Amino acid sequence: MLTITETDFQRLVRFVKQNYGIDLSKKKQLIVGRLSNSILSMGFSSFEEYVDHLLKNHTPEDLELMLNKLTTNYTYFMREESHFEFFTEVILPYLIETKKNRSLSIWSAGCSSGEEPYTISMILKEYLGSQASMWDTRVLATDISQNALKAANNAVYDKDSLRNLPPGWKEKYFRPAGTPGVYTVSPAIKSNVIFRTFNLMNPIKFRLKFDVIFCRNVMIYFDQETKDALVNRFYNATNPGGYLLIGHSESLNRNSTPYHYIKPATYRRE
Ligand SMILES: C[S@@+](CC[C@H](N)C(=O)[O-])C[C@H]1O[C@@H](n2cnc3c(N)ncnc32)[C@H](O)[C@@H]1O
Secondary structure: OOOOOHHHHHHHHHHHHHHHOOOOOOOHHHHHHHHHHHHHHOOOOOHHHHHHHHHHHOOHHHHHHHHHHHOOOOOOOOOOHHHHHHHHHHHHHHHHHHOOOOEOOEEEEOOOOOHHHHHHHHHHHHHHHHHHHHOEOOEEEEEOOHHHHHHHHHOEEEHHHHOOOOOOHHHHHEEEOOOOOEEEEOHHHHOOEEEEEOOOOOOOOOOOOEEEEEEOOOHHHOOHHHHHHHHHHHHHOEEEEEEEEEOOOOOOOOOOOOOEEEEOOEEEOO
8 A cells, every 4th residue: 555645645535526526535544544545556656646647647547546536426216215206296296287288397416326317207107107208308417427337327226125125126127237236327327327428527418407416425525615506507497496415414504505404405497
């Protein structure tokens, strides 16, 4: 394992925060633990050489590897299920009633390996039932980690990740993947999710505004200023009456956010 000087640690922390919003200023051990082997296999002999290279002449592959190593991608199906109850009991009835064009726009921002957008896709199928084919319900799912997006596109999961799903959903929405205890998402659920690379630090320029934005357990890694700026961008990308759902361990600054507080981790654009 390599060691890192305070100067190189600060240079790396600043680079990651400026470009990706992720605040690693208290994560020295994580940086050293996750990057040391890759730095050595890339042919650098120290963090100093690596950070110099990263700051001055990185390639897209260098950034990809760094993000794969430094992002935290933990997630599972039906995580924080009270959001999905609210989605089913309040948000969907409102949208189905009001969206005369029969098109829902839902964004899973920071989707990691796909469990969140696939959960949304299953709920949409359950809710709409035989009406599903009359609606455009495609879910946009974005992340900056290419490893996470590859896993999301593969859509192969261990049974542990499925543990929170309601009874019967595993049989209904998954197929055995060939290895005991491993399952793949069924084509109908998979085809309703579009995965894209998107850095949440960038301006939001998607063609449509969103009825619901799920951005859960992503902003916990951002500082207040980065978070406030992102929430403002989310607000401008939300349809009037639309919702922003964040992780239950997170909260928005109620004095500065333009969203209306509905209940913990649930906000709405009036
Ligand atoms: C812990 S996962 C959350 C997954 C899911 N939303 C959930 O709640 O279970 C956080 C994800 O945010 C992504 N992320 C972090 N910073 C990002 C950024 N600047 N732009 C896009 N995604 C980012 C990470 O790559 C990671 O996959």
